[in-house]
Amino acid sequence: MHELRIAESIVQSVLEEMARQNLHSIKTIGLRIGALSGVNIDSLRFGFESIVPETALAHARLQVEEVAVQGECRHCGKNFEVNEFIFVCPHCFSTDMAIKTGQELDLVYIEAE
Ligand SMILES: [Zn+2]
Numbered sequence: 001m002h003e004l005r006i007a008e009s010i011v012q013s014v015l016e017e018m019a020r021q022n023l024h025s026i027k028t029i030g031l032r033i034g035a036l037s038g039v040n041i042d043s044l045r046f047g048f049e050s051i052v053p054e055t056a057l058a059h060a061r062l063q064v065e066e067v068a069v070q071g072e073c074r075h076c077g078k079n080f081e082v083n084e085f086i087f088v089c090p091h092c093f094s095t096d097m098a099i100k101t102g103q104e105l106d107l108v109y110i111e112a113e
Helices: 002-021 041-054
Strands: 026-034 061-067 069-073 079-082 097-101 105-112
Touching: 002 026, 002 041, 002 105, 041 061
Parallel strands: 026 061
Antiparallel strands: 026 105, 069 079, 069 097
16 A cells, blocks of 8 residues: 555654654644645555554644645646646646646644644
8 A cells, every 4th residue: 555655654754853853742743745646645544543553653643734736827827726637727728737736745744742
């Protein structure tokens, strides 16, 4: 499962950060996940909860912010939100666009207890 590996890498990053900041217990882990990242958030939560009981993150909660897909049209230069994976500019109907957001898979913050 792809999400389990992602959960493991998040746990690893948080544990390293805890060591760096000399933290002992974490209340919240903030993530930002884009709609195009290919990550299933439910699977990620499940993976996370299956591995944390063995770690210092046993009581940590995942706070996930989902990021919508934003595109910028290379033809007319306007920005717009991409819904349902329809990659067409709603202003001029060009398909020549750049993806601005939606590919995030970021650890944004950790909050100590
Ligand atoms: Zn356009």
